[in-house]
Amino acid sequence: MKNKNLNNFESALLIAIFYFILGILWIYFSDTAVEAISTDKNNLNLLQTYKGFFYVFSTSIILYFIVLYFLKKQSEAMNLIKSKQELYDNIINSVENILFAKDMDGFYIACNSAFEKYTGRLQDEIIGKSDYYLFEKEVADSFRKYDNKMILENKAKSNFEWVTYPDGHEAYLLTVKSPLLDEDGNTFGIVGNSADFTEQKQMEEKIINSEKRFSDLLYNINLGVVVYAPDTTIVYNNPKASEILGLDNESIKGRLVSDEQWVFIREDETPLKIEDYPVNLVLSSKKPIKNIMIGILKKNGVEGNKSIIWALVNGFAAFDAKDEITEVVISFMDITERIEAEKSLHVREEQFKSLMEQSPSVIEIYDLDGLQIDVNSAYEKLWEFPASHTLNKFNLFKSEEVKKTGLLEYINMAYAGESVHVPIYQFNPTGKTEGSGLGRVRWLKTIIYPLKDSYATVQNIVISHEDVTEQQNVLELLEQKKREFETIILEAPNPIMLHNEDGKVLMVNKVWEELTGYSFSEINTIEKWTQKAYGKEMPTVKKHIDELYELNKAVGEGEYNIITKNKEIIIGQFSSAPLGVMDGKRTVISSAMDITELKRKDEMLIIQSRSAAMGEMISMIAHQWRQPLAIIAMWTNNMLLDISLDDFNSKSAEEYSNSILKQTQYLSKTIDDFRNFFKPDKILSPVKLKDILEETHSMVKDILVNNGIEFKYSCDSDSEVSAYPRELMQVFVNIINNSKDSILSHKVENATIEIKVYDDEEYVNTEICDNGKGIDKKILPKIFDPYFTTKGETLGTGLGLYMSKMIIQEHLSGKIEVASEGRTTCFKIRLPILKAK
Incomplete structure (x- = not known):
């Protein structure tokens, strides 16, 4: 019994039917009774009227309830369909794939939210529209072409295609279109399903590009690559491997490593045992090998004609899931040129060392950090201490003496790749790593140049010294004398001028410039001086000056009126003396005394007193200079005598020079x-x-x-x-x-x-x-x-x-x-x- 499951409407309908049946039974029995007992036709007609009315009323009630029942069932069916429709919509909208359906004329009858996103339109704008409404004509033509082909063949079709979304991003879609069938199996439209394969496509392209790059790399790399099977037969090799091993690609494949076409040798050119061949080392140890240098001795087809290629070898094994070796990869880097270059470099190094030792000049070699790494024997002779005092200890960049001397600028230029000639300078190795404080001042003529590799990269710098101390001491002495002479002239209390027979003024001292007001550049010729200072008297004075170059002793010239730059007249008392020949010209020194203010007693007395003091000072200078000059003359004569007797040597010259230097x-x-x-x-x-x-x-x-x-x-x-x-x-x-x-x-x-x-x-x-x-x-x-x-x-x-x-x-x-x-x-x-x- 399912009465418990009936609702109120169904119960009421059953009750109505029950009473309808009772009413019919009652009418039937009551009609039979009335006909049996009643003779009154009017009552019979009335009864029949009631009976008919009852039939109609009862039938209407039953029909009403029947109609209500069927309406109820229809409503429940519609609700069920609506529920299923919502479930269907939720399902297709939750799917990331693009889903859509079209009728036979190409108008959309269904789609999901993914299709809305793809078109950029809502479902209400899509349903009932064709592709020509939603897409550009070219795209719509393409879609229609695939639709017609699928309908014609009446079977599912798929294709990949790139599409562009409204926001501008592109996607790679796999679209499957199938016939849409009714319950009788007739096609009444098409259904489409598009899946996004963009990531897979991009990954596929990356893999393809990677494989191509790897293949190109193996093909073009300057590294020989050989793949061996576990039995040591060659299954793959790149062109460089063919070149190194001396066979073409087809000839190499399938060969065993023990093939007599080539032999592997050690650095000493003795053959490797077969078990020590690179592939066998990997197979036996199951471990990679790294940077093993071997020689590959290959035959060139002519009896006895052999050549060696030196290679740096690396290798590793590939394993399967059972940890069994599936293949061995061996790489060969051709280093033949490098080995030959190293041999050649070794020869050159030996030659260079020989030249270093035989060179009379000092040679020092430094590494990139400025550390001294090599010197020649001349180095010890120059500084008079063992090279061990500085070798691998002295650093150019840490030396205070180098910094003080100003050499760092030139050293940095050499490290930058330039060859540098350093101006002559003094160096005194007094630091802890500069001869352990064993100072010995030397004048040096230095060249600093870089040593570069084949790529023009600086690897070391070389510093070459020439000891020019003796020459420099002589030059310094001469220069010192010149400076002293100039100093005496410049600082002298009286005006002094030096001039020669060419009419050039060589020097005027400060007092001369101050007294006359003229700078040296304004009176650097006798012509300019006499013109400015003497005015109309210029010819007479100039003639007198020309006569001075014939002097052989000092003379007093007397007094002359001088016109200063400020147009004032001062009186000068002049005297001149010959200086001899300088630069091939007779030269005269003239001095003057301003006696304009002679009447001013105190000032005049001061001038005279300072002149007297100067005389006393000159006398003192003469006393103090007499002995040093005598010593200088003696050592100079000794040097000249040694030269004339062909007995000149550097040690004696050094002693003489040191003595002269001390006196100067x-x-x-x-x-x-x-x-x-x-x-x-x-x-x-x-x-x-x-x-x-x-x-x-x-x-x-x-x-x-x-x-x-x-x-x-x-x-x-x-x-x-x-x-x-x-x-x-x-x-x-x-x-x-x-x-x-x-x-x-x-x-x-x-x-x-x-x-x-x-x-x-x-x-x-x-x-x-x-x-x-x-x-x-x-x-x-x-x-x-x-x-x-x-x-x-x-x-x-x-x-x-x-x-x-x-x-x-x-x-x-x-x-x-x-x-x-x-x-x-x-x-x-x-x-x-x-x-x-």
Whole structure:
């Protein structure tokens, strides 16, 4: 029984049918009874009327319920169809593939959301439309062509095609179109299913391209590749392998590794055992082999004609799932040229080493990091210490001496690939890795050049030195003399001009430029000088100057009026002297003194005093230079004598040169001392008297020693005074010179000059005493007067002590006193102590 499953509508319909049947039964029985008992026709008619009405009413009710029943069933069927339709839509819309259906005329009757995405339209815009509405004509024609072909053959068709989505991206689709059949098997349309194979297509293209590149690589690579089967037969080889092994591709395939066509050999050219062949090594060990160098000895078809190809071999095995070797891949890199080049390089290296050792020049080789890796024997001779002191220790980039000398710039140029000629320079190997401090100053002429490989890449640099110390010392000496001469001229207190018979002015000193106002470039010829300075007197003066080149001794030219650049007239007192022949031309030195302000007594006296001081200085220079010049002359004569006797050797020349160099250094220091003496003081400076006196002593000590005068000095002062250092030094020199002259004129034995420096409350006191003749008390008050002298007119000017007093009292606000007892004379100079601020 399924009564429990009936709904209310069905129950009501069954009840209505039940009562309808009861009503019929009742009518039937009641109709039979009425006909049996009733004789009244009217009642019978009424009964028949009720009966008919009942039939109609009952039938209507039944029909009504029947209609309601069928409507209910139809509604349930429609709901079921709608539910199934929604399920169908959800299913096809959830599928990523493009799904669609068309009728026989090509109009779309169904599609999924993937098709909407592909067309860029909604389903309502698609259904009922053809391809010509949705796509461009060319695309629609293509679709229609495939549709007609499928309908004609009445079987499924598939094809791949590239399509473009509305957003612009492309996809590679596999489309399958099939007949759409009704329940009788008749075709009433087509159904299509398109799957996206873009990734697979792209992967396929990558694989194809990769395989092609790999194939091209194997074919074109400069590396021989051979694939062996486990039995060592060759199953594949590329063209390079054919070239290396000496056979064409077809001839190689199928050959065994033991084929006598080629033999593998070691570096010493002894044959490899068959078990040591590369493929057999891989087969026996099942492990890769790496960078094994072997020789391949191949026969060229002519008896006894053999050639060797050297190769760098690598290899590995491929395995199957059972760990069994399926094939062995061996690669051969042809390194024959490299081996031959290495052999050739070895020969060249031996030649290079031989040349290095035989070369008289120093040769040093450095690696890319600047480390010294090789030197020749000349290196040890140059520096006079073993090469082991620096080899593999000395680094160009870490050397302070290299940095100080300025060589890094040239070294970097060489590492950049240039060959560099370094200007002559001095080098002293004093660092820890530069000869362990064994310094030896040398003048060097150096060439730095790179060593490059076949690719023009710098591998090392070579530094080649030539020792030019001796030549440079001579040149330096000459240059030093020239500089000293120029310095003396330039710093001289009087105007000086050098000129030659070609009418060229070679030099004018600073005082000359300052006095006249003309720079050297404005008066660099006698023509320019006389025209600017003498005006109308130019012809006369120029004629006089032309006569000067005939001089053989110094002359006083007298006084000349000079027109300065500022159009002022000054009076110069000129003198000239011959300098001999310079650069093939007779040359004259002319000096002048401006006496324009002669009437200005003090200034005139200062000029005369400085001239006198200059004379004293020249005398001192003469004393200090006499011995060094004699030594220089002696060693020079020795060198000339050795040369003339053909007994000249580098060791002796070096000794001579060192001695000469030492003496010229002493001469240079002397020039510096006296040049400083003549530098004018422009401002007051805080100084210590001990510093001034020490500098004074350095200038006068030689002349005192040469004359047998003992110099004593003591200083108990560390105070400062305000002074013009050069002027104060002039005072001390004047007094010491006066003491020296007094001692010499009286031929004093055990002659002594003693200086003491000490402080009192206000002054720094300097006492200068000598044991000469002493000063007569009658003339003692006059010694500071101008032009007063006890030396005679030929030996003294009488200005030294006058100027000393003027400097101490007027310029330095100090005091100067003199006392003389017996043979002892003492000068006392008192200068105010400079108070701390």
